[in-house]
Amino acid sequence: MHILKNLRKIPFWTDYYRQDFWMRRRLIKLNRPDADFVKDEAKQQARMLKYCRRAFPDFYRFYGLDGSEALKQYPLISKHDMRKHPELFRTRYKRWIVSHQATTGGSTGTPFGFEISVNHDPVHQEFLWKQMGYKKGDRILCVNGMSLPESRTSQNIYYARLSDSEFPYGSYALSCLYLTEDTASYYFAFMEKMKPAYLRGYSSAIYRLAQYVRTRGMTLGFVLKGIQLTSETTFEYQIEYIEQVFHTKVYMQYGHTEAAVFAFTYDESHKYRCSPLYGHVEVLDEKGRHVREGETGEVVVTSYSNFAMPFIRYRTGDLAEYGGTKGAVVTLNKVWGRTQDIIYTVSEEPVFLTALIFGLHYHAFTNILKWKLIQKEYGKVIFRIVKGPEYTEKDETELRESFWENAGIE
Structure with a gap:
């Protein structure tokens, strides 16, 4: 039975690797001023919509679609609808x-659980690293929000092995959940030992590492070739500061766990280019109309990579300033996604919510419709939760225990 189960998936893997090979060749041209992906995107879009017509018949019946409609005629879909x-x-x-199964904390306070297929994020990450000058043998250090067992943190070990391979996400991760003035020296001790060529991770955490370097007048014993900032809104002053302290160039990458958009900055303008091979990107106003260049609207995406759920015209809740479209390549001048909100421990140390919420992917997110955190005193937070029908005491326990174990927050 196990063999049969694996045999069923052979066509999926065959198609996946064929797509990867095709994308790898096409992505080489993505940064060219005259890049034209109109035919490529049309191919990707037709392919996904054809699959969706067969795979999600109830979706089409419910919304009164017969499959002949253009993408812009499809309804806008939200987490609430799903x-x-x-x-x-x-x-x-x-x-x-x-x-x-995957979960996301929701940048607008709306947690969400969903199904995601193996997708083409790795080949896009590979493309971006090559843009950043990555060479075989370079080491990538991830700065994320993973939870570590007390057996490690009690010994001032704030890193964990991610993978046997450096590429594309890094072999080791430093967890910024435990980054304080008292622990920062242990972070740098590991960095000096590893000597990474690149850092990849949360803007707020890497900014704090840069502050530590500058305020202590440190000289690093390794040279960084680049820094990739992800998962949070990044501010111009942070980019400038990080580049000055680490003497390297900052790149930014914008995407979601839902695998529907892959965007990256490519020059000193810090504008984002969206891959038309990964998904279709729209920027819409409150009435569902596409905004003009220079105007701000909600980012709405259609995945060409997730075959487990139909993320068609999916409302992300993120805001962006539209910078125009040329050759099917959408430019976003600015992106306002996840915030850099902070809560404080009883000892008044800051804890990044990006790490504590988005980085840990709680199961409880599947059963929470909306939530809000309120802090009125150090070391304690109040949860305001709009519960879904499947919400149980187990979900509440998961949140309480995680906040306490990972941050010392009641």
């Missing part, structure tokens, strides 16, 4: 694809 009608978003081909 929670309210989960049966519409289940593929008929679950047995044939490779997927897993």
